[in-house]
Amino acid sequence: MNDAMSAGIHRLWKDTFIRRMSPPPGTKLLDVAGGTGDIAYRFLNFQDQINDDSTSSVHLVDINPQMLEQGKIRFANSQWNLDNRLSFGIGNAEKLETIESNSVDFYTIAFGIRNCTNPQKVIDEAYRVLKPGGRFMCLEFSKVDNPLIGAAYDIFSFKIIPELGQLIANDRESYQYLVESIRQFPDQKTFASMIRKAGFATVGDGYENLTFGVAAIHSGYKV
Ligand SMILES: C[S@@+](CC[C@H](N)C(=O)[O-])C[C@H]1O[C@@H](n2cnc3c(N)ncnc32)[C@H](O)[C@@H]1O
Incomplete structure (x- = not known):
């Protein structure tokens, strides 16, 4: 359905998202509402192909165990799985009980925060788990x-x-x-102000529109 609705464009948005992230080697990523792993896949692929890095890792959290099962099947035979660079956990984005404070370099959430009851709580929780200097990145549908x-x-x-x-x-x-x-869902500027409210510093407006604002990338740094 994602491909049919967007004529495959959601794949390009996700590719752009990882390029904007441009993670350095050795990155520890927490991908929340990660579903079956589209972001995790692109992240690990980027580290392998662009950075020639085999030390980065991703922990994928999702509230839905069936999604996680599909993700596990998808990656079962991958080198990343065998190298323990990819792990899965059930969790609610609003309260990440198994994730320690100040423990991850990057936090991503793609097409997930819109489904959460309290998006501000999700952003506050992202702030808690990121290390100082860490980066919050969100890809979500937005306003044209x-x-x-x-x-x-x-x-x-x-x-x-x-x-x-x-x-x-x-x-x-x-x-x-x-x-x-x-x-x-809040428009680009309102959502950027929620990110700042959590304590993140944003660069410029704090967001980039994709396809005239059909989707947007928001980002902030924990300083
Ligand atoms: C549209 S999918 C996106 C999956 C993936 N991030 C991607 O871009 O392909 C939304 C995901 O959010 C998850 N989700 C919804 N509410 C959540 C919550 N409160 N905490 C964690 N995950 C949640 C759903 O289970 C689903 O897997």
């Missing part, structure tokens, strides 16, 4: 900044996405919820 493109995007969202959901996944309601939850 061009009225003309926004109008077309609204038609696509409300008329076509629920139909695709019905056709491909036999589930109109979940995709109706998806488009509504995107509209309810």
Whole structure:
């Protein structure tokens, strides 16, 4: 469904997300709401291919055990799994009980925070677990900044996405919820101010729009 809804563009957004992250060798990443590991995969691949680094690791946390099981199957035969560079844990982004304070270099959350009851709690928790100097990065659907493109995007969202959901996944309601939850999520500037409220320092506005703001990357540093 992700591919059908975005014509595969979500893959490019995730690639851009990792390039913006540009993690140095030896990075310890916590990927929250990591699902089946799209971000973990790209991160480890980037470290292997670009940094020639085999010392970075990722711990993937998700609230849904079935998602984690799919992730484990996906990586079961990978070198990263055999090298113990990838681990999985069940957890709620709002209270990461198994993660120590000041323990990770990077914290990522991609298309996950919108589903959480209290996004501010999620950001506060990210601040707690990051080491000083560590970086919070979020990839999420956001608000389109061009009225003309926004109008077309609204038609696509409300008329076509629920139909695709019905056709491909036999589930109109979940995709109706998806488009509504995107509209309810704070806009770029409001979300950036929530990141600053948690204590993070942002560079410039603290965000970068992707595809006219259909999605955005937000980022902040724990100073
Ligand atoms: C759309 S998927 C995104 C998965 C992955 N990050 C990606 O970009 O492909 C959203 C994920 O958020 C997880 N999730 C929802 N609420 C959560 C919470 N409170 N804590 C942790 N994970 C959560 C879901 O189980 C799901 O795996």
